[in-house]
Amino acid sequence: MRLQVPIAIGFLAGMFMIVQYFVPHPAFKTAYDALEEWVMIIGAFALVLGLQSLFQTHIDKIRRRREGYSYSFVTLISFAVMFLVGMIYGHRPGTLFDWLFDHVEVPLDATIFSLLAFFIASAAYRTFRARTPEATVLLVTAVIVMLGRVPIGELIHAKLPDLAEWIMVFPTVGAKRGILFGAALGGIATALRILLGIERSHLGGGR
Amino acid sequence: MNTAISRQILALIVAVLVMGLVVSAAVAQPPFASESPAEEETKWFNAERTNVLVVMVLYSGIVIGCIYYARRREMYIRPIAGLEAVNDAIGRATEMGRPMLYVSGLGGISGIATIASMLILGHLAKRAAAYETPIIVPCNDPLVMTAEREIVHQAYIEAGKPDAYEPDNIFYVTSSQFGYTAAVDGIMLRERPAANFFMGTFYAEALILAETGNMTGAIQIAGTDMDTQLPFFITACDYTLMGEELYAAGAYLSRSPLLLAQLKGQDIGKILLTVAIITGVVLATVGVFAVPGLVVTFLSWFKP
Numbered sequence: 001m002r003l004q005v006p007i008a009i010g011f012l013a014g015m016f017m018i019v020q021y022f023v024p025h026p027a028f029k030t031a032y033d034a035l036e037e038w039v040m041i042i043g044a045f046a047l048v049l050g051l052q053s054l055f056q057t058h059i060d061k062i063r064r065r066r067e068g069y070s071y072s073f074v075t076l077i078s079f080a081v082m083f084l085v086g087m088i089y090g091h092r093p094g095t096l097f098d099w100l101f102d103h104v105e106v107p108l109d110a111t112i113f114s115l116l117a118f119f120i121a122s123a124a125y126r127t128f129r130a131r132t133p134e135a136t137v138l139l140v141t142a143v144i145v146m147l148g149r150v151p152i153g154e155l156i157h158a159k160l161p162d163l164a165e166w167i168m169v170f171p172t173v174g175a176k177r178g179i180l181f182g183a184a185l186g187g188i189a190t191a192l193r194i195l196l197g198i199e200r201s202h203l204g205g206g207r
Numbered sequence: 208m209n210t211a212i213s214r215q216i217l218a219l220i221v222a223v224l225v226m227g228l229v230v231s232a233a234v235a236q237p238p239f240a241s242e243s244p245a246e247e248e249t250k251w252f253n254a255e256r257t258n259v260l261v262v263m264v265l266y267s268g269i270v271i272g273c274i275y276y277a278r279r280r281e282m283y284i285r286p287i288a289g290l291e292a293v294n295d296a297i298g299r300a301t302e303m304g305r306p307m308l309y310v311s312g313l314g315g316i317s318g319i320a321t322i323a324s325m326l327i328l329g330h331l332a333k334r335a336a337a338y339e340t341p342i343i344v345p346c347n348d349p350l351v352m353t354a355e356r357e358i359v360h361q362a363y364i365e366a367g368k369p370d371a372y373e374p375d376n377i378f379y380v381t382s383s384q385f386g387y388t389a390a391v392d393g394i395m396l397r398e399r400p401a402a403n404f405f406m407g408t409f410y411a412e413a414l415i416l417a418e419t420g421n422m423t424g425a426i427q428i429a430g431t432d433m434d435t436q437l438p439f440f441i442t443a444c445d446y447t448l449m450g451e452e453l454y455a456a457g458a459y460l461s462r463s464p465l466l467l468a469q470l471k472g473q474d475i476g477k478i479l480l481t482v483a484i485i486t487g488v489v490l491a492t493v494g495v496f497a498v499p500g501l502v503v504t505f506l507s508w509f510k511p
Contacts, residue, residue: 022260024253039317043350050349050379057378067397105383112385116411119418123442176434179450183432185476186454187319188263189270189469194322198274198465199457201329201358 007197014195054079141167258508269479270472277468284467285474289428289446290459296402296426297334305401306341306376307331310391310416312407312431313384316350319454320432324407325351325358326457327430331404332362336371344377345394347387352379388412392419405429405444406453409436417443430456451477483509 013035020028058072082100089095130136147153148164193199276282300307309328314321328344335342344359346352356377363372380390392415395403403420405413406429413429413436420427421443429440430448440447448456451473458466487505494502 018263022253022256024250046349046353048349049353050346053349053352053379054381057375060375068393071393108389109383109385112389112415113411115415119414123414123418123439127442179432179434179437181480182449182451182473182477183454185266185473185480186323186451187432188266189473189476190319190323190326190454190457192267192270193458193466193469196271196274199326201326201362201457201461203361 003197003200003203006203007200011195011197014191258510265479266472266476269475270469273468273472273475274465277464277471281464282467282471284459284470287448287452287455287459289430289448289452290456292426292428292446293331293460294334296404296428297331297338297340299426300335300401301338301340303401306343306398307335307402307404308391308395308398308400308420308425309342309344309404310406311344311346311351311355312405312409313347313387313412314351314408315348316354318408320408321351323454323457324430325354327404327406327453327460328355329358329362330457330460332359333366336363336366336368339368339371341373341376343394343398343400345380345387345391346378347380347382347384349379352377384410384412388415391416395419395423395425399423400425403427405431405440406448406456407431409433409440414439414443420444 016031016035020032055076058075061069061072082097085095085100086097089097091097091101124142127135128139128142130139144160145164145167147156148161148167153160153164190199273282297307309331311321311324311328314324316322332342342359344352344355346355356374359377360369360372360374363369380387394400395416396419400423403416403425405416405420405427409416409431410433413431413433417427417429417440427444428446428448429444430453431437431440432450432453434450437447437449455470455473458469461467487509490502490505
Protein backbone atom coordinates (compact mmCIF):
# COMPACT_ATOMS: atom_id res chain seq x y z
CA MET A 1 0.00 0.00 0.00
CA ARG A 2 2.93 2.31 0.80
CA LEU A 3 4.11 1.89 -2.78
CA GLN A 4 0.82 1.34 -4.59
CA VAL A 5 -0.76 4.69 -3.64
CA PRO A 6 2.15 6.89 -4.86
CA ILE A 7 2.41 4.79 -8.04
CA ALA A 8 -1.33 5.20 -8.68
CA ILE A 9 -1.16 8.97 -8.05
CA GLY A 10 1.89 9.23 -10.32
CA PHE A 11 0.18 7.19 -13.03
CA LEU A 12 -3.03 9.24 -12.97
CA ALA A 13 -1.22 12.61 -12.83
CA GLY A 14 1.16 11.55 -15.61
CA MET A 15 -1.66 10.28 -17.83
CA PHE A 16 -3.58 13.50 -17.24
CA MET A 17 -0.57 15.58 -18.33
CA ILE A 18 -0.24 13.49 -21.50
CA VAL A 19 -3.97 13.65 -22.31
CA GLN A 20 -4.25 17.42 -21.65
CA TYR A 21 -1.52 18.02 -24.25
CA PHE A 22 -3.85 16.65 -26.90
CA VAL A 23 -7.14 18.05 -25.57
CA PRO A 24 -7.75 21.79 -25.97
CA HIS A 25 -11.00 21.67 -23.96
CA PRO A 26 -11.22 24.45 -21.31
CA ALA A 27 -11.92 21.90 -18.57
CA PHE A 28 -8.49 20.37 -19.10
CA LYS A 29 -6.85 23.81 -19.20
CA THR A 30 -8.47 24.69 -15.85
CA ALA A 31 -7.31 21.43 -14.29
CA TYR A 32 -3.80 21.92 -15.71
CA ASP A 33 -3.59 25.45 -14.24
CA ALA A 34 -4.77 24.11 -10.86
CA LEU A 35 -2.06 21.42 -10.90
CA GLU A 36 0.57 24.04 -11.71
CA GLU A 37 -0.61 26.07 -8.71
CA TRP A 38 -0.33 22.97 -6.52
CA VAL A 39 3.28 22.54 -7.62
CA MET A 40 4.00 26.17 -6.65
CA ILE A 41 2.37 25.70 -3.23
CA ILE A 42 4.33 22.50 -2.59
CA GLY A 43 7.48 24.36 -3.74
CA ALA A 44 6.82 27.12 -1.17
CA PHE A 45 6.61 24.54 1.62
CA ALA A 46 9.76 22.86 0.35
CA LEU A 47 11.57 26.21 0.53
CA VAL A 48 11.01 26.14 4.31
CA LEU A 49 12.71 22.72 4.37
CA GLY A 50 15.50 24.13 2.22
CA LEU A 51 16.06 27.02 4.62
CA GLN A 52 16.02 24.66 7.56
CA SER A 53 18.69 22.58 5.83
CA LEU A 54 20.75 25.72 5.10
CA PHE A 55 20.69 26.88 8.73
CA GLN A 56 21.31 23.40 10.08
CA THR A 57 24.34 22.86 7.82
CA HIS A 58 25.99 26.18 8.63
CA ILE A 59 25.18 26.26 12.35
CA ASP A 60 26.56 22.74 12.66
CA LYS A 61 29.70 23.79 10.79
CA ILE A 62 30.24 26.73 13.14
CA ARG A 63 29.55 24.65 16.25
CA ARG A 64 32.06 21.98 15.26
CA ARG A 65 34.60 24.54 13.99
CA ARG A 66 34.94 22.67 10.70
CA GLU A 67 37.36 23.86 8.01
CA GLY A 68 36.16 27.16 6.52
CA TYR A 69 33.53 27.70 9.20
CA SER A 70 34.08 31.47 9.04
CA TYR A 71 32.35 31.45 5.64
CA SER A 72 29.27 30.05 7.36
CA PHE A 73 29.13 33.27 9.43
CA VAL A 74 29.22 35.27 6.19
CA THR A 75 26.38 33.17 4.74
CA LEU A 76 24.14 33.48 7.81
CA ILE A 77 24.82 37.21 8.29
CA SER A 78 24.23 37.90 4.56
CA PHE A 79 20.97 35.98 4.72
CA ALA A 80 19.84 37.90 7.82
CA VAL A 81 20.75 41.29 6.29
CA MET A 82 18.95 40.60 2.99
CA PHE A 83 15.92 39.18 4.80
CA LEU A 84 15.59 42.15 7.17
CA VAL A 85 16.23 44.78 4.49
CA GLY A 86 13.70 43.07 2.20
CA MET A 87 11.09 42.92 4.98
CA ILE A 88 11.59 46.54 6.07
CA TYR A 89 12.10 48.34 2.73
CA GLY A 90 10.54 45.93 0.22
CA HIS A 91 12.21 44.78 -2.99
CA ARG A 92 11.04 47.28 -5.58
CA PRO A 93 13.57 49.10 -7.82
CA GLY A 94 15.34 51.90 -5.93
CA THR A 95 15.08 50.28 -2.49
CA LEU A 96 18.06 49.28 -0.33
CA PHE A 97 17.33 45.62 -1.10
CA ASP A 98 17.55 46.36 -4.83
CA TRP A 99 20.79 48.30 -4.31
CA LEU A 100 22.36 45.42 -2.36
CA PHE A 101 21.25 42.98 -5.03
CA ASP A 102 22.71 45.05 -7.88
CA HIS A 103 25.96 45.95 -6.12
CA VAL A 104 26.76 42.76 -4.21
CA GLU A 105 24.90 39.76 -5.63
CA VAL A 106 25.26 40.64 -9.33
CA PRO A 107 29.05 41.39 -9.21
CA LEU A 108 29.65 38.18 -7.22
CA ASP A 109 27.72 36.19 -9.83
CA ALA A 110 29.67 37.91 -12.60
CA THR A 111 32.96 37.06 -10.88
CA ILE A 112 32.19 33.34 -10.82
CA PHE A 113 30.87 33.48 -14.39
CA SER A 114 34.08 35.18 -15.56
CA LEU A 115 36.09 32.19 -14.32
CA LEU A 116 34.64 30.40 -17.33
CA ALA A 117 37.00 32.25 -19.67
CA PHE A 118 40.06 30.85 -17.87
CA PHE A 119 38.59 27.36 -17.60
CA ILE A 120 37.76 27.35 -21.34
CA ALA A 121 41.42 28.18 -22.05
CA SER A 122 42.75 25.35 -19.85
CA ALA A 123 40.17 22.85 -21.16
CA ALA A 124 40.88 23.84 -24.77
CA TYR A 125 44.62 23.39 -24.22
CA ARG A 126 44.08 19.81 -22.99
CA THR A 127 41.56 18.90 -25.69
CA PHE A 128 43.35 20.36 -28.68
CA ARG A 129 46.59 18.48 -28.18
CA ALA A 130 46.73 16.44 -31.39
CA ARG A 131 47.55 13.07 -29.79
CA THR A 132 45.03 10.98 -31.70
CA PRO A 133 43.50 11.25 -35.19
CA GLU A 134 40.14 12.27 -33.61
CA ALA A 135 41.81 15.02 -31.54
CA THR A 136 43.59 16.25 -34.68
CA VAL A 137 40.28 16.50 -36.57
CA LEU A 138 38.83 18.39 -33.60
CA LEU A 139 41.81 20.73 -33.49
CA VAL A 140 41.68 21.50 -37.23
CA THR A 141 37.90 22.03 -37.15
CA ALA A 142 38.13 24.29 -34.09
CA VAL A 143 40.89 26.39 -35.68
CA ILE A 144 38.82 26.81 -38.87
CA VAL A 145 35.70 27.81 -36.89
CA MET A 146 37.60 30.21 -34.62
CA LEU A 147 39.46 31.88 -37.49
CA GLY A 148 36.31 31.98 -39.62
CA ARG A 149 34.49 33.90 -36.91
CA VAL A 150 37.03 36.76 -36.61
CA PRO A 151 38.07 39.39 -39.20
CA ILE A 152 41.57 37.98 -39.62
CA GLY A 153 40.05 34.76 -41.00
CA GLU A 154 38.80 36.54 -44.09
CA LEU A 155 42.24 38.05 -44.61
CA ILE A 156 43.86 34.59 -44.51
CA HIS A 157 41.38 33.20 -47.06
CA ALA A 158 38.17 34.72 -48.41
CA LYS A 159 36.31 31.39 -48.13
CA LEU A 160 37.27 30.70 -44.50
CA PRO A 161 34.16 32.37 -42.98
CA ASP A 162 31.94 30.37 -45.37
CA LEU A 163 33.67 27.13 -44.38
CA ALA A 164 33.25 27.96 -40.68
CA GLU A 165 29.59 28.70 -41.25
CA TRP A 166 29.14 25.41 -43.15
CA ILE A 167 30.70 23.47 -40.23
CA MET A 168 28.37 25.21 -37.77
CA VAL A 169 25.22 24.77 -39.86
CA PHE A 170 25.60 21.21 -41.19
CA PRO A 171 27.90 18.75 -39.29
CA THR A 172 27.38 20.47 -35.92
CA VAL A 173 23.61 20.69 -36.20
CA GLY A 174 23.47 17.07 -37.45
CA ALA A 175 25.39 15.82 -34.41
CA LYS A 176 23.31 17.96 -32.03
CA ARG A 177 20.06 16.67 -33.50
CA GLY A 178 21.28 13.10 -33.09
CA ILE A 179 21.87 13.75 -29.39
CA LEU A 180 18.50 15.49 -29.02
CA PHE A 181 16.65 12.60 -30.71
CA GLY A 182 18.32 10.14 -28.36
CA ALA A 183 17.55 12.30 -25.33
CA ALA A 184 13.89 12.63 -26.37
CA LEU A 185 13.53 8.85 -26.76
CA GLY A 186 15.28 8.29 -23.44
CA GLY A 187 13.05 10.84 -21.73
CA ILE A 188 9.87 9.19 -23.01
CA ALA A 189 11.09 5.72 -22.02
CA THR A 190 12.06 6.95 -18.52
CA ALA A 191 8.67 8.63 -18.10
CA LEU A 192 6.96 5.41 -19.18
CA ARG A 193 9.06 3.41 -16.71
CA ILE A 194 7.95 5.68 -13.86
CA LEU A 195 4.30 5.91 -14.98
CA LEU A 196 4.00 2.13 -15.15
CA GLY A 197 5.61 1.75 -11.76
CA ILE A 198 8.43 -0.39 -13.14
CA GLU A 199 11.02 2.00 -11.75
CA ARG A 200 10.36 2.33 -8.02
CA SER A 201 13.75 3.21 -6.61
CA HIS A 202 12.66 6.87 -6.15
CA LEU A 203 9.75 5.64 -4.00
CA GLY A 204 11.99 3.49 -1.93
CA GLY A 205 10.84 0.16 -3.24
CA GLY A 206 12.32 -2.86 -4.92
CA ARG A 207 11.85 -3.40 -8.63
CA MET B 208 5.53 -8.06 -8.91
CA ASN B 209 4.91 -9.30 -12.46
CA THR B 210 1.15 -9.36 -11.86
CA ALA B 211 1.30 -5.79 -10.61
CA ILE B 212 3.25 -4.71 -13.67
CA SER B 213 0.79 -6.54 -15.95
CA ARG B 214 -2.05 -4.62 -14.30
CA GLN B 215 -0.23 -1.33 -14.79
CA ILE B 216 0.52 -2.12 -18.42
CA LEU B 217 -3.13 -3.07 -18.91
CA ALA B 218 -4.12 0.28 -17.38
CA LEU B 219 -1.82 2.06 -19.81
CA ILE B 220 -3.24 0.15 -22.77
CA VAL B 221 -6.77 1.12 -21.65
CA ALA B 222 -5.66 4.75 -21.36
CA VAL B 223 -4.09 4.62 -24.82
CA LEU B 224 -7.31 3.08 -26.21
CA VAL B 225 -9.34 5.88 -24.62
CA MET B 226 -7.02 8.38 -26.25
CA GLY B 227 -7.45 6.48 -29.53
CA LEU B 228 -11.24 6.83 -29.22
CA VAL B 229 -10.81 10.55 -28.62
CA VAL B 230 -8.67 10.76 -31.75
CA SER B 231 -11.24 8.84 -33.80
CA ALA B 232 -13.99 11.15 -32.59
CA ALA B 233 -11.89 14.19 -33.46
CA VAL B 234 -10.96 12.89 -36.89
CA ALA B 235 -14.64 12.26 -37.62
CA GLN B 236 -15.41 15.93 -36.95
CA PRO B 237 -15.15 18.62 -39.65
CA PRO B 238 -11.84 20.57 -39.76
CA PHE B 239 -11.15 23.56 -37.50
CA ALA B 240 -11.68 26.17 -40.20
CA SER B 241 -15.38 25.41 -40.62
CA GLU B 242 -16.18 25.80 -36.91
CA SER B 243 -17.21 28.77 -34.88
CA PRO B 244 -14.73 29.94 -32.15
CA ALA B 245 -17.05 28.58 -29.43
CA GLU B 246 -17.06 25.09 -30.98
CA GLU B 247 -13.32 25.24 -31.43
CA GLU B 248 -12.86 26.02 -27.73
CA THR B 249 -14.80 22.94 -26.66
CA LYS B 250 -13.02 20.47 -28.95
CA TRP B 251 -11.80 17.27 -27.37
CA PHE B 252 -8.80 16.70 -29.59
CA ASN B 253 -6.21 18.97 -31.15
CA ALA B 254 -5.91 17.43 -34.62
CA GLU B 255 -2.71 19.38 -35.27
CA ARG B 256 -0.97 17.11 -32.76
CA THR B 257 -2.06 13.83 -34.36
CA ASN B 258 1.48 13.11 -35.56
CA VAL B 259 2.83 13.54 -32.01
CA LEU B 260 0.19 11.15 -30.67
CA VAL B 261 0.92 8.53 -33.35
CA VAL B 262 4.68 8.61 -32.70
CA MET B 263 4.14 8.56 -28.92
CA VAL B 264 1.76 5.58 -29.06
CA LEU B 265 4.04 3.73 -31.49
CA TYR B 266 7.17 4.29 -29.40
CA SER B 267 5.38 3.51 -26.12
CA GLY B 268 4.16 0.27 -27.73
CA ILE B 269 7.74 -0.62 -28.66
CA VAL B 270 9.01 0.00 -25.12
CA ILE B 271 6.13 -1.97 -23.55
CA GLY B 272 6.73 -4.78 -26.08
CA CYS B 273 10.39 -4.89 -25.08
CA ILE B 274 9.40 -5.07 -21.40
CA TYR B 275 7.16 -8.06 -22.11
CA TYR B 276 9.91 -9.68 -24.16
CA ALA B 277 12.43 -9.10 -21.34
CA ARG B 278 10.23 -11.08 -18.94
CA ARG B 279 10.63 -14.17 -21.08
CA ARG B 280 14.15 -13.93 -22.49
CA GLU B 281 17.47 -12.40 -21.59
CA MET B 282 18.51 -9.48 -23.77
CA TYR B 283 21.96 -8.37 -24.82
CA ILE B 284 22.60 -4.81 -23.71
CA ARG B 285 25.55 -2.93 -25.15
CA PRO B 286 28.08 -1.87 -22.50
CA ILE B 287 28.22 1.85 -21.64
CA ALA B 288 31.77 2.81 -20.61
CA GLY B 289 30.72 5.65 -18.30
CA LEU B 290 28.46 3.36 -16.30
CA GLU B 291 30.96 0.52 -16.18
CA ALA B 292 33.27 3.03 -14.49
CA VAL B 293 30.82 3.79 -11.67
CA ASN B 294 32.00 0.80 -9.65
CA ASP B 295 35.63 1.86 -10.14
CA ALA B 296 34.76 5.35 -8.91
CA ILE B 297 33.05 4.02 -5.78
CA GLY B 298 35.93 1.61 -5.19
CA ARG B 299 38.46 4.41 -5.52
CA ALA B 300 36.60 6.61 -3.04
CA THR B 301 36.35 3.70 -0.60
CA GLU B 302 40.05 2.86 -0.86
CA MET B 303 41.09 6.47 -0.42
CA GLY B 304 38.69 6.96 2.49
CA ARG B 305 37.27 10.06 0.84
CA PRO B 306 33.64 10.98 0.08
CA MET B 307 31.90 11.09 -3.29
CA LEU B 308 30.19 14.20 -4.63
CA TYR B 309 26.89 13.97 -6.49
CA VAL B 310 25.55 17.05 -8.33
CA SER B 311 22.11 16.72 -9.92
CA GLY B 312 22.31 19.96 -11.87
CA LEU B 313 20.15 23.06 -11.92
CA GLY B 314 16.95 21.45 -13.21
CA GLY B 315 13.78 21.52 -11.15
CA ILE B 316 11.92 18.50 -9.84
CA SER B 317 9.63 18.48 -12.90
CA GLY B 318 12.55 18.15 -15.34
CA ILE B 319 12.87 14.63 -16.74
CA ALA B 320 16.69 14.91 -16.69
CA THR B 321 16.56 15.71 -12.95
CA ILE B 322 14.25 12.75 -12.37
CA ALA B 323 16.66 10.50 -14.30
CA SER B 324 19.48 11.92 -12.19
CA MET B 325 17.62 11.11 -8.97
CA LEU B 326 17.11 7.53 -10.14
CA ILE B 327 20.86 7.22 -10.74
CA LEU B 328 21.52 8.68 -7.29
CA GLY B 329 19.35 5.96 -5.75
CA HIS B 330 21.42 3.16 -7.31
CA LEU B 331 24.69 4.92 -6.56
CA ALA B 332 23.75 5.57 -2.92
CA LYS B 333 22.87 1.91 -2.46
CA ARG B 334 26.35 0.86 -3.56
CA ALA B 335 28.01 3.65 -1.58
CA ALA B 336 26.05 2.55 1.50
CA ALA B 337 27.30 -1.02 1.12
CA TYR B 338 30.90 0.25 1.33
CA GLU B 339 30.00 2.93 3.90
CA THR B 340 31.44 5.60 1.64
CA PRO B 341 29.89 9.02 2.35
CA ILE B 342 28.09 10.71 -0.52
CA ILE B 343 27.74 14.51 -0.48
CA VAL B 344 24.75 15.91 -2.39
CA PRO B 345 24.52 19.73 -2.53
CA CYS B 346 21.16 20.83 -4.00
CA ASN B 347 19.99 24.05 -5.59
CA ASP B 348 16.28 23.28 -5.36
CA PRO B 349 14.56 22.56 -2.04
CA LEU B 350 12.10 20.13 -3.68
CA VAL B 351 14.93 18.17 -5.27
CA MET B 352 16.73 18.14 -1.92
CA THR B 353 13.68 16.72 -0.15
CA ALA B 354 13.25 13.99 -2.77
CA GLU B 355 16.96 13.14 -2.82
CA ARG B 356 17.07 12.83 0.96
CA GLU B 357 14.30 10.25 0.80
CA ILE B 358 15.97 8.39 -2.07
CA VAL B 359 19.35 8.19 -0.33
CA HIS B 360 17.75 7.27 3.00
CA GLN B 361 15.86 4.42 1.34
CA ALA B 362 19.02 3.29 -0.45
CA TYR B 363 20.82 3.02 2.91
CA ILE B 364 17.91 1.04 4.38
CA GLU B 365 17.91 -1.35 1.40
CA ALA B 366 21.66 -1.79 1.72
CA GLY B 367 21.15 -2.77 5.36
CA LYS B 368 23.06 0.27 6.67
CA PRO B 369 20.36 2.64 7.97
CA ASP B 370 22.63 3.89 10.76
CA ALA B 371 25.26 5.04 8.26
CA TYR B 372 22.80 7.45 6.62
CA GLU B 373 23.75 11.11 7.20
CA PRO B 374 20.86 13.43 6.25
CA ASP B 375 23.14 16.45 6.62
CA ASN B 376 25.17 15.25 3.62
CA ILE B 377 22.22 16.10 1.36
CA PHE B 378 21.66 19.81 1.83
CA TYR B 379 20.25 22.90 0.20
CA VAL B 380 22.77 25.54 -0.86
CA THR B 381 21.07 28.27 -2.92
CA SER B 382 18.92 28.67 -6.02
CA SER B 383 21.37 31.18 -7.50
CA GLN B 384 23.26 29.60 -10.42
CA PHE B 385 26.71 30.97 -9.68
CA GLY B 386 26.23 31.03 -5.93
CA TYR B 387 25.62 27.30 -6.19
CA THR B 388 28.65 26.87 -8.46
CA ALA B 389 30.88 28.71 -5.98
CA ALA B 390 29.61 26.57 -3.11
CA VAL B 391 30.16 23.27 -4.97
CA ASP B 392 33.63 24.41 -6.06
CA GLY B 393 34.40 25.18 -2.42
CA ILE B 394 33.22 21.71 -1.36
CA MET B 395 35.44 20.09 -4.01
CA LEU B 396 38.49 22.05 -2.85
CA ARG B 397 37.90 21.55 0.89
CA GLU B 398 36.53 18.01 1.08
CA ARG B 399 38.57 16.66 -1.89
CA PRO B 400 36.03 14.01 -2.97
CA ALA B 401 37.60 11.04 -4.73
CA ALA B 402 34.78 10.80 -7.26
CA ASN B 403 32.51 13.49 -8.72
CA PHE B 404 29.23 12.76 -10.48
CA PHE B 405 27.51 15.48 -12.50
CA MET B 406 24.17 14.15 -13.73
CA GLY B 407 21.20 16.23 -14.89
CA THR B 408 20.61 19.64 -16.42
CA PHE B 409 23.58 21.98 -16.58
CA TYR B 410 24.19 25.39 -18.07
CA ALA B 411 27.22 27.72 -17.99
CA GLU B 412 28.41 26.28 -14.67
CA ALA B 413 29.19 22.88 -16.28
CA LEU B 414 32.79 23.66 -17.21
CA ILE B 415 33.52 25.59 -14.00
CA LEU B 416 32.45 22.57 -11.92
CA ALA B 417 34.13 19.97 -14.11
CA GLU B 418 37.43 21.86 -14.38
CA THR B 419 37.58 22.43 -10.63
CA GLY B 420 36.96 18.71 -10.10
CA ASN B 421 39.65 17.94 -12.64
CA MET B 422 42.14 20.09 -10.70
CA THR B 423 41.43 18.18 -7.50
CA GLY B 424 42.30 14.91 -9.28
CA ALA B 425 38.92 13.27 -8.71
CA ILE B 426 37.59 10.66 -11.09
CA GLN B 427 34.67 12.38 -12.82
CA ILE B 428 31.58 10.96 -14.50
CA ALA B 429 29.12 13.38 -16.08
CA GLY B 430 25.82 12.94 -17.86
CA THR B 431 23.51 15.51 -19.40
CA ASP B 432 21.06 15.98 -22.24
CA MET B 433 22.12 19.62 -22.72
CA ASP B 434 23.92 19.44 -26.05
CA THR B 435 25.58 22.83 -25.48
CA GLN B 436 27.34 21.61 -22.32
CA LEU B 437 28.37 18.15 -23.51
CA PRO B 438 31.66 19.29 -25.11
CA PHE B 439 32.74 20.81 -21.79
CA PHE B 440 32.01 17.64 -19.87
CA ILE B 441 33.73 15.49 -22.51
CA THR B 442 36.79 17.72 -22.17
CA ALA B 443 37.03 17.86 -18.39
CA CYS B 444 35.54 14.55 -17.21
CA ASP B 445 36.83 10.99 -17.44
CA TYR B 446 33.51 9.62 -18.71
CA THR B 447 30.48 11.39 -20.13
CA LEU B 448 26.98 10.03 -20.63
CA MET B 449 25.54 11.74 -23.70
CA GLY B 450 21.83 12.44 -24.02
CA GLU B 451 19.97 9.14 -23.95
CA GLU B 452 22.69 7.44 -21.88
CA LEU B 453 21.70 9.65 -18.96
CA TYR B 454 18.19 8.19 -19.11
CA ALA B 455 19.51 4.69 -19.59
CA ALA B 456 21.86 4.93 -16.61
CA GLY B 457 19.31 4.16 -13.88
CA ALA B 458 18.16 1.05 -15.70
CA TYR B 459 21.70 0.00 -16.52
CA LEU B 460 22.92 0.31 -12.94
CA SER B 461 19.96 -1.64 -11.59
CA ARG B 462 20.69 -4.60 -13.95
CA SER B 463 16.99 -5.44 -13.68
CA PRO B 464 15.83 -7.14 -16.94
CA LEU B 465 12.57 -5.17 -16.94
CA LEU B 466 14.40 -1.87 -16.69
CA LEU B 467 17.06 -2.92 -19.17
CA ALA B 468 14.30 -3.52 -21.71
CA GLN B 469 13.99 0.26 -21.90
CA LEU B 470 17.44 0.42 -23.48
CA LYS B 471 16.37 -2.04 -26.16
CA GLY B 472 13.25 0.05 -26.80
CA GLN B 473 15.41 3.17 -27.15
CA ASP B 474 17.63 1.41 -29.68
CA ILE B 475 14.63 0.31 -31.77
CA GLY B 476 13.27 3.87 -31.59
CA LYS B 477 16.60 5.18 -32.87
CA ILE B 478 16.56 2.70 -35.76
CA LEU B 479 13.06 3.89 -36.74
CA LEU B 480 14.16 7.53 -36.55
CA THR B 481 17.19 6.76 -38.69
CA VAL B 482 14.93 5.10 -41.28
CA ALA B 483 12.67 8.19 -41.23
CA ILE B 484 15.68 10.50 -41.69
CA ILE B 485 17.06 8.42 -44.60
CA THR B 486 13.58 8.36 -46.19
CA GLY B 487 13.39 12.14 -45.80
CA VAL B 488 16.81 12.61 -47.39
CA VAL B 489 15.89 10.33 -50.34
CA LEU B 490 12.53 12.07 -50.85
CA ALA B 491 14.10 15.52 -50.58
CA THR B 492 16.70 14.52 -53.18
CA VAL B 493 14.05 13.04 -55.49
CA GLY B 494 11.84 16.08 -54.88
CA VAL B 495 14.51 18.38 -56.32
CA PHE B 496 14.12 16.66 -59.67
CA ALA B 497 10.50 15.51 -59.62
CA VAL B 498 7.34 15.20 -57.46
CA PRO B 499 8.02 18.06 -54.98
CA GLY B 500 4.57 17.48 -53.41
CA LEU B 501 5.80 14.12 -52.09
CA VAL B 502 8.42 15.81 -49.96
CA VAL B 503 5.96 18.39 -48.62
CA THR B 504 3.48 15.66 -47.60
CA PHE B 505 6.21 13.62 -45.88
CA LEU B 506 7.72 16.58 -44.07
CA SER B 507 4.31 17.85 -42.90
CA TRP B 508 4.11 14.72 -40.73
CA PHE B 509 7.13 15.78 -38.73
CA LYS B 510 6.07 19.39 -38.15
CA PRO B 511 4.07 20.60 -35.15
